[in-house]
Amino acid sequence: xxxxxxxxxxIKELIKGLGITGKHLxxxxxxxxxxxxxxxxxERSRGIVVLLSDKETGELNCTGCLLCMRACPTAAIYIEAxxxxxxxxxxxxxxxxxxxxxxxxLCEEACNFSAIKMATKYEFSTDNKDDLxxxxxxxxxxxxxVPYIDTRKKKPAKPVGKKPETSxxxxxxxxxxxxxxxTKAGEHHVTSESSEPPAVSQNSIxxxxxxxxxxxxx
Amino acid sequence: xxxxxxxxxxxxxxxxxxxxxxxxIGLSGTVLNVFTYSLLGVTVFGVLSLIALYLVWWxxxxxxxxxxxxxxxxxxxxxxxxxAMDGLKLLQKEDILVVTRDKAVxxxxxxxxxxxxxxxxxxxxxxxxxxxxxLNIGILYIxxxxxxxxxxxxxxxxxxxxxxALLGGMRSAAQVVSYEVPMVVSILTVIIxxxxxxxxxIVNSQSGLFVNWFIFRFPFGPIAFMTYIVAATAxxxxxxxxxxEAEQELVAGFNIEYSGMKFAMFFLAEFINxxxxxxxxxxxxxxxxxxxxLPSWIWFLLKTLLVVLLLMLFRWTxxxxxxxxxxxxxxxxxxxxxxxxxxxxxxxxxIGWYW
Numbered sequence: 001x002x003x004x005x006x007x008x009x010x011i012k013e014l015i016k017g018l019g020i021t022g023k024h025l026x027x028x029x030x031x032x033x034x035x036x037x038x039x040x041x042x043e044r045s046r047g048i049v050v051l052l053s054d055k056e057t058g059e060l061n062c063t064g065c066l067l068c069m070r071a072c073p074t075a076a077i078y079i080e081a082x083x084x085x086x087x088x089x090x091x092x093x094x095x096x097x098x099x100x101x102x103x104x105x106l107c108e109e110a111c112n113f114s115a116i117k118m119a120t121k122y123e124f125s126t127d128n129k130d131d132l133x134x135x136x137x138x139x140x141x142x143x144x145x146v147p148y149i150d151t152r153k154k155k156p157a158k159p160v161g162k163k164p165e166t167s168x169x170x171x172x173x174x175x176x177x178x179x180x181x182x183t184k185a186g187e188h189h190v191t192s193e194s195s196e197p198p199a200v201s202q203n204s205i206x207x208x209x210x211x212x213x214x215x216x217x218x
Numbered sequence: 219x220x221x222x223x224x225x226x227x228x229x230x231x232x233x234x235x236x237x238x239x240x241x242x243i244g245l246s247g248t249v250l251n252v253f254t255y256s257l258l259g260v261t262v263f264g265v266l267s268l269i270a271l272y273l274v275w276w277x278x279x280x281x282x283x284x285x286x287x288x289x290x291x292x293x294x295x296x297x298x299x300x301x302a303m304d305g306l307k308l309l310q311k312e313d314i315l316v317v318t319r320d321k322a323v324x325x326x327x328x329x330x331x332x333x334x335x336x337x338x339x340x341x342x343x344x345x346x347x348x349x350x351x352x353l354n355i356g357i358l359y360i361x362x363x364x365x366x367x368x369x370x371x372x373x374x375x376x377x378x379x380x381x382x383a384l385l386g387g388m389r390s391a392a393q394v395v396s397y398e399v400p401m402v403v404s405i406l407t408v409i410i411x412x413x414x415x416x417x418x419x420i421v422n423s424q425s426g427l428f429v430n431w432f433i434f435r436f437p438f439g440p441i442a443f444m445t446y447i448v449a450a451t452a453x454x455x456x457x458x459x460x461x462x463e464a465e466q467e468l469v470a471g472f473n474i475e476y477s478g479m480k481f482a483m484f485f486l487a488e489f490i491n492x493x494x495x496x497x498x499x500x501x502x503x504x505x506x507x508x509x510x511x512l513p514s515w516i517w518f519l520l521k522t523l524l525v526v527l528l529l530m531l532f533r534w535t536x537x538x539x540x541x542x543x544x545x546x547x548x549x550x551x552x553x554x555x556x557x558x559x560x561x562x563x564x565x566x567x568x569i570g571w572y573w
Contacts, residue, residue, distance in 0.1 A: 007551075014536070017535045017536065018531055018532075018535055020535070021284050021531055021534055021535040022531060024283075024284050024285075024286060025280065025283050025284050025531075027283075027286060028286075029282070029283065029286050029287055029288050030286045030287075031286070031287050031288060033288060033291055
C-alpha cells in the first residue's frame with residue numbers, strides 16, 4: 001500500500017515537472033539576438049578606454065601626467081609626453097593596447113583631470129591583434145560623444161574634510177623627498193585626492209611637480 | 219479525372235491516378251509492381267528524411283524555448299533550414315576511420331540502423347489509403363524490424379573498437395531487450411480488442427467518435443498508452459532512458475568513433491525512430507488518421523507530432539536514470555503493470571464489457 005501511494009505520488013510529481021517545462025515553453029526568451037539587438041549598457045559600466053576633450057576648445061583634457069600609465073596594472077597605456085622649454089608636458093603619444101586592458105577602471109580613478117574614461121562601448125574585435133592598439137586620435141574621436149561630468153569645475157576651491165593636515169604633510173613630504181618610490185607616490189596621490197580635493201590650478205600644479213620630480217629621478 | 223479538388227483533401231487519389239496512368243502506358247504484372255513499389259519507396263524515404271530533418275530543428279527550438287533561449291535563428295525564418303545546412307556540412311566532412319576498427323562491422327552498422335529505421339514505415343498508414351503494403355502481421359513486423367536498431371548499435375559499439383562505444387552498445391542491448399517486453403504487452407492489449415495484427419484493421423476498429431480511440435477505453439486503454447509511451451521512450455533511446463549515449467558517462471556512447479555522413483545516418487535514424495514510436499502510438503491508441511473536417515493525413519501528422527512533442531517534453535524535463543534503476547523500473551514496475559492490464563483487458567473482452 002505504501003509503495004502504491006508513493007508510486008502515484010511519483011507520477012503526480014512527474015506531471016508537475018512536465019507542467020513546469022510546458023510553462024517555460026510558452027514564455028519569451030530572455031536572451032537577445034546579439035548583433036541585431038543590443039543591451040543598453042548601464043552608464044557606469046566599464047568598456048573601452050577613451051580620451052575626453054574640452055567641449056569648447058576641442059583640446060584634450062589630458063596633461064600628460066602619466067598617472068594613468070602608472071596606475072594601469074597591465075601596462076596597457078603607453079604615454080610619451082616630453083617637456084617643452086617652459087617645462088610643460090606636451091602630449092605626443094597616447095596609446096592604449098586593448099588586448100592588454102583588463103577594464104579595471106584604475107586609470108579613470110587615478111586621473112585628476114577627467115581626461116580618461118571607461119566608456120560604455122564594448123565592441124572592438126578585429127582579426128588583427130595590432131588593430132587593438134589605439135592611438136590618441138582614435139581615442140579622442142570615440143571620446144567626443146561620450147557623455148561625462150567635468151569634475152574639474154566641480155571641485156571645491158579650498159580643502160574640506162578632516163585630514164587636510166596629514167595630506168598637506170604628505171604633499172610636503174613628496175615635495176621634499178627627492179626620490180619617492182613609485183608605489184609610495186601613488187598612495188600619496190590617492191590620499192591627497194580623496195581627503196583634500198584642492199582648486200584646479202593648485203592641484204594640477206602640485207601634481208605636475210610631483211610627476212616632474214619622479215620623472216627626473218626615474 | 220477530376221482530381222484537382224481532391225488533392226487538397228486527400229492524397230491517395232493521386233497515387234491511384236498515377237497507378238492508372240502507368241497501366242495505361244502499358245506496364246503490367248511484375249514490371250508495374252516493381253515500378254510502383256520503388257516509386258513509393260522513394261516517396262516515403264524522401265518524406266521521412268524531410269520529417270526527420272524538421273524533427274531535429276523542432277527539438278532544438280523546443281529545448282531552446284524551454285530553457286528560454288532562441289535556438290537556431292540564422293538560416294531563414296527562425297532557422298528553418300538550419301538542419302539541412304548541418305546535413306550538407308556533415309556530407310562534406312572527412313570520414314575519419316579508426317585504424318583498429320572491425321572494417322565490415324564498422325561500415326555496415328549505420329546502414330543497418332538507417333534501413334531498420336525506415337523499413338518500419340512499410341506498414342504505417344499515413345492516411346486514408348496511404349499505406350505502402352497492408353501486411354496482415356503489420357504490428358508484429360514493426361516490432362520485429364525496429365529491434366534491428368539494437369543490432370546496429372551493438373555493431374557500432376563492437377566495430378569502433380572503443381571501450382565507450384562498446385559500453386554504449388551493450389547498454390542499449392540490455393535496455394532495448396528489457397523494454398521490448400512491456401512495449402509488446404501494451405500493444406497486445408490493443409490487439410486483444412481488434413483481433414487483428416494489421417495496422418489498417420487496428421485503425422478501422424477506432425473509427426467513429428473519438429471515444430472509440432483506445433486511449434479513451436477505460437480502464438485498460440490509458441494504462442496501456444502510458445506504459446507504451448514509457449517503453450517507447452526507452453526504445454527510441456531518449457532521455458530519461460538514454461543511457462546508451464549518456465554523455466557524462468560514455469562521452470558520446472556507441473557513435474563516438476563515427477563522423478561525417480555515417481554519424482548523420484545514426485543521428486537521422488534516431489529521429490526517425492522517434493517518429494516511428496509516435497506514429498505507432500497514434501495508430502494504436504489515438505485513432506490513427508480518423509478525425510473530422512481535416513484530411514486524414516493531416517490528422518495523422520497532427521496526432522503524431524503531438525506525441526513527438528510529449529516525448530520532447532519528457533526529454534527536457536526528466537533527468538536520466540541510472541542503469542540499475544532503468545532495469546529495476548522495467549522489470550519491477552512496467553512488466554507487472556502491463557501484464558495485469560493485459561489480464562484485465564482479456565477478462566473484459568471475455569465478458570464483453572467494452573465498446
